[in-house]
Amino acid sequence: xxxxxxxxxxLCNWCSYTGADxxxxxxxxxxxxxxxxxxxxxxxxxxxxxxxxxxxxxDGVLIAGCHPGDCHYQxxxxxxxRRYRMLRMILPGFGIEPERVRLEWVAASEGExxxxxxxxxxxxxxxxxxxxxxxxxxxxxxxxxIPELEEAMEESGDANEA
Amino acid sequence: MRFRSWKKLWKKAVTPMKLKTxxxxxxxxxxxxxxxxxxxxKILLVAEKMELLFWPIAMDFKYEDVxxxxxxxxxxxxxxxxxxxxxNEEIAKLxxxxxxxMVALGACAxxxxxxxxxxxxxRESLLNRVYLETESTDNPDSVIPAEKWKKGEEELELPAFHxxxxxxxxxxxxxxxxxxxxxxxDQIVSALVQVWEGKLPGKGSVIGAGERTLCDECPREKEEKxxxxxxxxxxxxxxxxxxxxxQGFLCLGPVTREGCGARCIKTNVPCRGCYGPLEEVNxxxxxxxxxxxxxxxxxxxxxxxxxxxxxxxxxxxxxxxxAAASILRRKKx
Numbered sequence: 001x002x003x004x005x006x007x008x009x010x011l012c013n014w015c016s017y018t019g020a021d022x023x024x025x026x027x028x029x030x031x032x033x034x035x036x037x038x039x040x041x042x043x044x045x046x047x048x049x050x051x052x053x054x055x056x057x058x059d060g061v062l063i064a065g066c067h068p069g070d071c072h073y074q075x076x077x078x079x080x081x082r083r084y085r086m087l088r089m090i091l092p093g094f095g096i097e098p099e100r101v102r103l104e105w106v107a108a109s110e111g112e113x114x115x116x117x118x119x120x121x122x123x124x125x126x127x128x129x130x131x132x133x134x135x136x137x138x139x140x141x142x143x144x145x146i147p148e149l150e151e152a153m154e155e156s157g158d159a160n161e162a
Numbered sequence: 163m164r165f166r167s168w169k170k171l172w173k174k175a176v177t178p179m180k181l182k183t184x185x186x187x188x189x190x191x192x193x194x195x196x197x198x199x200x201x202x203x204k205i206l207l208v209a210e211k212m213e214l215l216f217w218p219i220a221m222d223f224k225y226e227d228v229x230x231x232x233x234x235x236x237x238x239x240x241x242x243x244x245x246x247x248x249x250n251e252e253i254a255k256l257x258x259x260x261x262x263x264m265v266a267l268g269a270c271a272x273x274x275x276x277x278x279x280x281x282x283x284x285r286e287s288l289l290n291r292v293y294l295e296t297e298s299t300d301n302p303d304s305v306i307p308a309e310k311w312k313k314g315e316e317e318l319e320l321p322a323f324h325x326x327x328x329x330x331x332x333x334x335x336x337x338x339x340x341x342x343x344x345x346x347x348d349q350i351v352s353a354l355v356q357v358w359e360g361k362l363p364g365k366g367s368v369i370g371a372g373e374r375t376l377c378d379e380c381p382r383e384k385e386e387k388x389x390x391x392x393x394x395x396x397x398x399x400x401x402x403x404x405x406x407x408x409q410g411f412l413c414l415g416p417v418t419r420e421g422c423g424a425r426c427i428k429t430n431v432p433c434r435g436c437y438g439p440l441e442e443v444n445x446x447x448x449x450x451x452x453x454x455x456x457x458x459x460x461x462x463x464x465x466x467x468x469x470x471x472x473x474x475x476x477x478x479x480x481x482x483x484x485a486a487a488s489i490l491r492r493k494k495x
Binding site: 043046047048051052054055068076078079081083085087089090093094095096127133136137140142143144146149 | 202248251252255282304311322324325326328364444445447448449451454455456458460462463465470476477478480489490491492493494495
């Protein structure tokens with residue numbers, strides 16, 4: 001079976017979500033891999049959301065906001081940009097490719113562009129392969145298991161049940 | 163929280179029996195044990211209220227003594243240090259079984275602490291670096307410690323070196339946390355008084371610290387923040403009255419719990435975040451990244467990258483004490 005990436009998209013209410021909506025109403029076909037989440041502003045997207053999404057099983061995260069200068073809240077998209085640049089800096093320390101997170105500006109009128117961005121990003125993540133960060137964590141933690149201790153715990157557990 | 167007068171608290175603290183107490187160190191530096199001793203003359207009061215049954219750093223006890231105890235015999239066990247090897251984990255589980263209340267004392271037990279920065283490496287790379295590669299290593303036979311060693315009749319065993327540094331609550335159930343690297347001695351006393359008074363908050367709470375950020379406690383003047391350059395304390399001496407972050411010194415105050423009395427700030431040193439995140443924050447490092455990014459001045463990608471490239475080791479600065487307690491916990495392998 002070919003790998004179909006799971007992508008979480010955080011889209012700002014004023015530009016990008018409306019742009020995605022336009023892609024839909026214009027019947028533009030694009031990859032169904034994205035799961036869109038509407039937020040009020042790209043400046044609302046905390047790095048924690050992105051990392052949590054990756055930890056919980058997303059293979060990539062797309063953030064989309066208004067073009068610079070167009071933010072409904074004046075400065076939100078600049079904050080998003082700065083967070084994004086900094087997050088990309090630290091992700092390799094956790095063994096995660098920074099390319100798995102992407103920020104794009106999508107205006108309300110850019111339905112076509114939204115579709116292209118999603119297609120392109122999906123291909124990029126498909127090339128990178130599955131992330132599986134939680135599986136990898138569980139695997140390496142299982143190396144630390146202490147067999148005798150587990151046995152002893154199980155025994156005492158059995159005794160309690162009896 | 164401001165320090166309450168311990169004398170007043172003391173008068174109120176009435177416990178008919180001495181609390182059976184254990185203090186243990188896992189993977190730590192011993193600084194937390196020293197912080198307990200640093201309560202100075204109040205240590206006499208501690209001795210009056212508590213009966214120390216187990217404290218390896220200060221008194222001669224053996225693990226067998228603990229094994230012989232009844233389950234739940236300790237009223238309180240304070241565990242400092244992280245879980246780095248199989249011994250740390252085994253003793254943590256043993257002490258949990260033998261105690262009514264388990265307290266994680268200090269940043270390592272609470273969040274993984276400094277040593278949890280090892281989670282950004284693999285076990286193999288750590289052992290290679292320490293035993294083979296460092297500039298001062300003299301190891302002609304390239305010996306790396308083995309867990310078992312046999313010569314003739316004799317067999318020696320060392321604890322297994324884990325792949326990942328863990329917090330105490332990642333291996334046993336923890337009732338309370340006293341944060342800090344090390345915890346402020348007065349805060350240890352005020353937390354102990356809470357134990358004696360039987361006025362402990364809900365299980366899982368942080369005790370001996372406040373509920374707000376360090377910025378709320380910080381005496382410096384704060385204005386609008388707009389950072390245009392980063393400086394380290396080795397580059398320049400910070401102005402003593404002004405917010406360190408506004409001056410470009412990376413200070414983790416905005417994402418760190420108050421309760422230390424702003425001890426670093428008062429000596430003109432930026433906060434490193436040892437008191438850990440506030441309630442409801444599950445990743446202190448990412449929260450700092452978020453807070454810092456929001457107060458940078460540049461708006462264009464190139465200028466942003468130029469500015470953040472001045473940050474010395476952002477990953478380990480944001481996660482100086484909390485790597486093991488972060489969402490991702492370690493480097494993916």
